[in-house]
Each structure stands twice: as structure tokens, then as C-alpha cells.
């Protein structure tokens with residue numbers, strides 16, 4: 001009799017960004033990164049053995065080359081059977097809210113349990129990374145780093161240790177036209193700012209680690225905004241240019257800058273999409289929510305805390 005296994009993983013938002021790869025086969029980033037795992041948003045993935053590999057996302061059957069390739073890589077190593085994958089995201093898929101991060105983390109976690117593969121969390125992060133590098137970080141809750149030479153993610157601060165809030169302002173629910181993988185390939189090939197971006201990344205990463213260790217919010221804010229804007233700079237200077245922001249994204253950036261200048265503990269970040277993520281302390285959360293609600297409307301605000309590990313349910 002065939003039984004099913006279900007896992008949940010949360011997306012994450014990078015403070016120090018990964019943008020660019022140094023090894024395509026192993027999917028190794030060219031920059032180290034640091035992220036926060038998000039509570040509330042989640043990917044729930046159920047797998048069951050079947051005659052073929054099939055993939056259903058939000059009840060729609062899809063043909064996803066990246067997921068199929070990921071399955072064959074694992075199959076080569078472990079001999080797992082073919083499966084039906086059913087995935088539900090409780091947030092828009094492919095619109096810059098890191099659905100591939102939580103997606104591959106949930107899938108790797110479900111496979112590990114279902115086929116009794118016996119991988120540790122650290123090994124699972126290496127496996128998930130091959131599907132999508134940001135998903136290596138979604139294996140863990142808290143604040144998470146991903147750096148060489150092992151390129152295994154690890155939790156550097158558990159949830160609850162530094163009670164930050166992540167307030168997301170959804171400025172669009174559309175799927176992005178150019179995926180992160182495609183976008184970063186174009187950036188590496190064409191942006192004149194790509195080399196300086198890679199060169200400065202390690203220092204930003206190291207400085208950010210010490211800001212987190214000291215719970216220095218101002219320093220974390222400076223470094224995170226700088227990493228985001230440097231990444232956006234490489235995107236804008238890519239040919240053809242990658243413009244993921246929309247006018248509402250920019251309006252939110254200005255609103256957050258204004259609050260920060262007025263002394264509120266808040267900063268912004270964005271990824272390969274138009275959604276704004278405002279990171280703040282709990283004391284600032286009410287004002288940040290109010291200000292961003294005025295721009296995107298209260299139904300487009302998602303107020304998250306720091307989320308936990310990927311897990312079996």
C-alpha cells in the first residue's frame with residue numbers, strides 16, 4: 001500500500017544577497033549570503049510513490065524542468081522511486097517571495113523521511129542547494145548563513161533570540177518574467193558591476209555576521225540595504241536590464257527611508273521581484289505596518305516573525 005509524506009518549509013528573505021553562481025553543475029553561489037526564515041508563509045509538499053514523476057503546484061499539473069532535474073540527481077545517488085508531488089504555497093508563487101527556496105526545502109525534507117535516506121539537516125541543505133541555492137537556507141529556522149567552502153547552510157541565531165519582525169508589502173501578485181537563475185546568469189555575463197559585486201560580498205557578509213552577533217540593528221540595517229541596492233545595481237546594469245521594481249516598490253522604499261531617518265528601527269530589502277520586505281523591531285512594527293498599508297492597502301500586508309526549521313507534519 002502506498003502512503004504519503006508531508007513536509008512544510010518556510011521561505012526566507014536574504015539580508016546579504018546571493019546573486020551569481022561560480023559552479024552551475026553543483027549550483028554553488030559566487031557570494032556568501034545571510035537570510036531570515038519567515039514564519040506564517042509556508043510551502044506544504046506531499047509526496048506519494050507513483051508510476052511517473054508528476055508535479056502539482058497549487059492544484060495545477062506543471063512541467064518543471066528544475067524539479068525534474070533535482071529528482072534525477074537524488075535518484076542517481078539514492079535510487080528513490082518515481083513520485084507524485086503535490087505542493088501548496090500560501091503565498092504567490094514565483095513573484096519574488098522565495099517560493100523556490102521553501103519549495104525545494106520542503107521537497108528535500110519530505111524525500112528524506114519518505115525514503116528513510118537518513119540525511120542530517122546540514123546534508124539536506126546541500127541537497128536542497130542543488131535545486132535552488134536559497135533553499136539551502138530554508139532548511140533552517142532563525143537567521144541563517146550560507147558560505148563556502150562547504151556551501152552548507154547553518155543557523156546562526158535561533159528564532160526568538162532576536163525578535164525581529166518582517167513586514168511584507170505585496171505590490172504585485174504576477175509571476176516574474178525572468179527567473180532568478182536566468183537573471184543572475186545574464187548579470188554574470190553582461191553587467192560591468194558583477195565583478196566588484198562579488199569582490200565586496202565577503203566583507204559585507206563578515207560585517208553582517210558581527211552585527212547579528214552584537215544585535216546591532218543600525219549596522220544590520222546599513223549592511224542589508226547596501227547589499228540589496230548593490231544587487232539591484234547589478235540587475236539594472238545587466239543587458240537586457242532586469243527591472244524587478246515597480247512604482248509602488250519605490251514608493252515603499254521612500255516611506256521606509258523616511259521612517260528610518262525619523263529614528264524608527266526599520267530597513268528595507270527586495271529580491272528578484274517587486275515585493276518589499278521591511279525588517280524592523282517589534283516596537284516599530286505598528287508604525288511600519290500603518291505606513292506601508294497606506295501605500296499597498298491592508299490586505300497586501302503580511303506581518304511575519306522569524307520562522308522555524310523545515311519539518312515533517
Ligand code: DP6
Nearest residue numbers: 014017018132133134180181271272
Ligand atoms: C535575489 O535561490 O532562487 O532571492 O539557485 O538559481 O534557484 P537558484 O536561485 P535562487 O536565487 C535567489 C536570489 C535572491 C537573493 C537571495 O535569496 O539570496
